[in-house]
Amino acid sequence: MKNRFVINPVLCTGCRTCELACSFAHSVDGKMGRSRIYPLDGGMTDLWVPVACLQCEEAACIKSCLVNALRRNPETGAVELNEEICVKCMACVAACPFGCALHDQQHDLIIKCDLCGGDPVCAKFCPTKALEYKPFEPAKKKIAG
Amino acid sequence: MVNITINGKIVQAEEGEMLLSVIRRLKIDVPALCHHEAVEPLGACRLCMVEITKEDWNGWSKFVTSCLYPVEPDLIVLTHSDQVNEIRRTIMDLYLARHPNSPEIQKLAEEYGVLKTSYEVQVDGDNCILCGICTRICDAMGFHAISLVGRGHGKTVAPPLDEPPPDCTGCLSCALNCPTNFIEFSDQGNKRTIWKKDFEMLACVKCGATTITREFAEFLSRNRDIPFEYFETCDACHRKETSLSMGRIAAWTKEAQS
Ligand code: FES
Numbered sequence: 001m002k003n004r005f006v007i008n009p010v011l012c013t014g015c016r017t018c019e020l021a022c023s024f025a026h027s028v029d030g031k032m033g034r035s036r037i038y039p040l041d042g043g044m045t046d047l048w049v050p051v052a053c054l055q056c057e058e059a060a061c062i063k064s065c066l067v068n069a070l071r072r073n074p075e076t077g078a079v080e081l082n083e084e085i086c087v088k089c090m091a092c093v094a095a096c097p098f099g100c101a102l103h104d105q106q107h108d109l110i111i112k113c114d115l116c117g118g119d120p121v122c123a124k125f126c127p128t129k130a131l132e133y134k135p136f137e138p139a140k141k142k143i144a145g
Numbered sequence: 146m147v148n149i150t151i152n153g154k155i156v157q158a159e160e161g162e163m164l165l166s167v168i169r170r171l172k173i174d175v176p177a178l179c180h181h182e183a184v185e186p187l188g189a190c191r192l193c194m195v196e197i198t199k200e201d202w203n204g205w206s207k208f209v210t211s212c213l214y215p216v217e218p219d220l221i222v223l224t225h226s227d228q229v230n231e232i233r234r235t236i237m238d239l240y241l242a243r244h245p246n247s248p249e250i251q252k253l254a255e256e257y258g259v260l261k262t263s264y265e266v267q268v269d270g271d272n273c274i275l276c277g278i279c280t281r282i283c284d285a286m287g288f289h290a291i292s293l294v295g296r297g298h299g300k301t302v303a304p305p306l307d308e309p310p311p312d313c314t315g316c317l318s319c320a321l322n323c324p325t326n327f328i329e330f331s332d333q334g335n336k337r338t339i340w341k342k343d344f345e346m347l348a349c350v351k352c353g354a355t356t357i358t359r360e361f362a363e364f365l366s367r368n369r370d371i372p373f374e375y376f377e378t379c380d381a382c383h384r385k386e387t388s389l390s391m392g393r394i395a396a397w398t399k400e401a402q403s
Contacts, residue, residue: 009395040388047395049388063369066286067183084169084182087282087318091365094347094356097375099383 002077004136005120007050012130014039014048018122025121026111034104036113037122037131050131052122053100053113055079061112064095070112078115086110147218152225160218164211165193168224175224176233176253177212178324179276184285186212189276192253194232196223208232230257238262240274247272249325272327273301279319279328287368288312291319291340302328309342315358349379356380 019035026033037052055078062070062079069085070092072078081092088110092101101112113120115133123133146157151171158167163186168175179190188210197214198206198221208229211222223229237254242264244250250272254260279302280292290313294303304310315337320328330339337344337358346355347362362376378386 007391009392010399038384038388040384041392043385043389044392044396047392049391049395051384051387051391060371060375063371064365066369067282069183082182087181087183087286088321089286089316089318089361090357091316091361093380094362094376095365095371096380097383098387099378099380099385100387102380 002136003118003133005052005055005115005123006132006134006136007052008130008132009047009049010130011128012039012048012050013128014041015127017125017127018050018131021121021125025116028107028109031106033107033109034102034111036100036102036111050122051098051100053079054098055113055115060095060097061092061101064091066091073114073117076115076118078118079112080114081110081112083109147216149216149218149220149222151222158216161215164195164197164209164214164216164220164222167216168195168211168222173224175211176256178253178274179278180212181278181282181322184278184281187277187281188213190274191236192233194229194236196226196229197221198223233257234259238264241266243267243270244272244274244325245270247274247325247327250274271301272325274325274327275300275302276324277302278322278324282318282322286316286318288314288316290314304340310340313340313342314361314364315339315342315344316361347376349382350377351382352379354379354381 016039018037019039022035022037023032037050039048039050041048059079067085067087069082070079073080090103093103093110101110104111120133123131147160148155149158151168156167156171165177165180175193177193179187180193191210193211194208195211196206196208199219234257237257237259240250241254241259241262245266275293277293283290290310291302291304293300295301317330317339320330320339335346335348335355337346344358344360347357347359348355356379365371366373366376
């Protein structure tokens, strides 16, 4: 079974370790990059939600890219951005309805989560397992009923 | 996959891919001003010149623009041989005469030890090196708003008739990818001006932040089948919304489980 990136906000404590891990993992020339994952409290005081790219099936970012810099990696299912092709028109940043395509101002790059090529660093460092990269199990019936 | 030798190192490359891509992958610093991965190579700046040879060429070698030379098996490539550097210096020398005021050209020339041009300096020279990255990107994106106009000495890049181009959507891709930052634009508050055309920036309905122009958003939503509402909220507010709705679902799950 394919691994999926699973976010469980109930377990998130808002420690922002994922953010730090992401920044380090995406350093450019030794300088930390902007994090692709955003732990936000979403206006609810007792709940933190790590907001990261959902790798939509019908992705608005891919549709918006006029130079085909965004493509899906068939192995991981992640939408990956080719920085060499990107012309920085900001179309994907504006189009993503979840706000997960970003502009890294420091390095002047458009960035988005690429699941670290199939081994997400944030999930590895998450101390409470709010972020996991594991084979996907459908939700249990109990909750729905 | 075939084996080629670059600067004495054996590397693997895809047959038919351009040499420059392989060189870039190896993080070898070869200057290239007219190259952009988003568009087809053109070979206009001539700076990416390298020396190539093969075992069975009996010591002969030739000079090719690496951005336009497809990989062949058993190629031996030298990116910084004395002769290659000499060719690059000559080109820099010419560039310095034509574009004396461009900081990007000055810096590149300095790296190759060309501090002053040996030709007559063109005093009124602008900074456009006629690489065509702007027009090629504009065409690739489907706007066709600008093109190279005129010929010889007066050749430059401009919109048709030098009037505000009707097809331009103000995406700024031409200006942001210009190797010498020649294309002028201004971003002031909610107004963007480029090629003498004024654009309204699309402000976020929640916080007022701006990302792209209204015209560009309309173009994308019309031609790329993206709902226009997506563009009306900025990325930061979108993230807040996402966290709120995911948080609500999580709260229900928590309740249901307890
Ligand atoms: S990059 Fe090859 S000629 Fe300009």
